[in-house]
Amino acid sequence: MFLAYVTPHGRALIDRRLYLPETTWCQQPDRLTAAGVPDQVGFATKPALARQMITAALDAGVPFGWVTGDxxxxxxxxxxxxxxxxxxxxxxxxxxxxxxxxxxxxxxxxxxxxxxxxxxxxxxxxxxxxxxxxxxxxxxxxxxxxxxxxxxxxxxxxxxxxxxxxxxxxxxxxxxxxxxxxxxxxxxRWSIEELFQTGKGQAGLDHYQVRSWTGWHRFITLAMLALAILTILTAQQPDAELEIIALTVAEIRRLLNAFVLTATLPPEHTLHWSTWRRTSQARARRSHYQRRQAK
Known part of the structure; x- marks a missing residue:
């Protein structure tokens, strides 16, 4: 379970809880011990876990005035x-x-x-x-x-x-x-679904095979941090011109991979393809909008 923070400038996952089903997990102490689940962790419904995360956000001083959910x-x-x-x-x-x-x-x-x-x-x-x-x-x-x-x-x-x-x-x-x-x-509320899609595609949110309580929390926290960094970098970009789409989380990740994590090509080459991709995306978006508005 995740708590998402949504603003006009961007959105990110800011908290997480691991839901443990009552019968298959919480009533099997040997399984809990093998997975390293702390002794003080017991069964909690999904709304109860949501209340924990919201309370933690409020106590931490996170500024927000509304909550939505399914x-x-x-x-x-x-x-x-x-x-x-x-x-x-x-x-x-x-x-x-x-x-x-x-x-x-x-x-x-x-x-x-x-x-x-x-x-x-x-x-x-x-x-x-x-x-x-x-x-x-x-x-x-x-x-x-x-x-x-x-x-x-x-x-x-x-x-x-x-x-x-x-x-x-x-x-x-x-x-x-x-x-x-x-x-x-x-x-x-649709932002949470978009965050899941973006987190899985850009930060590997679901790319884990951990089998322990600690391992899951470590991996998920790092994936959330990576997604938050990409979101902040995206929000800091200036407004794009009409003929080119603004830098997205996916595009910033591509640029970071090209400039930092791989053997770099000339910067002009990488930036040229970034501009080409975002210009094509801007044309596609305009076409989608015009088709929808014509119905």
């Missing part, structure tokens, strides 16, 4: 209570059978039934950020689920404009926020 975390009342107690807003996914309070708490209703009652005019188009093939545009609706005065609690609903597929989020904030803020937070 249905495993949205269904955990302890995690939501912890975030509210610390004044951290959240947009956590929940299943379609979740019941929420409406009409000032007088009525409990399933979120999918509630979505069916929303008039067409109440759905608002918003993008939750750029994707590999263009803006990730969806239709969104939000409904107040507060049960107390001055409480800022909502159900956020996302609808796919093509398929009609729905997604649901429980949201809370210590202060009033507009819809587009909740959309941005909910949409940032």
């Amino acid at each position: 249905e495993v975390y949205g269904a955990d009342p302890g995690l939501r209570a912890d975030l509210e107690h610390r004044g951290i807003g959240y947009a956590l996914a929940v299943g379609c059978d979740r019941r929420v309070a409406v009409n000032d708490g007088r009525t409990l209703i399933r979120v999918d039934d509630l979505a069916d009652r929303i008039p067409t005019t109440e759905w608002q188009p918003h993008s939750c950020g750029p994707g590999a093939k263009g803006p990730r545009d969806y239709l969104w609706a939000w409904i107040t689920t507060a049960t107390q005065p001055d409480e800022h609690r909502w159900l956020l609903i996302r609808r796919n404009r093509t398929t009609g597929e729905l997604a649901f989020y429980l949201c809370w904030s210590p202060r009033p926020v507009p819809l587009h803020t909740l959309v941005r937070v909910a949409g940032s």
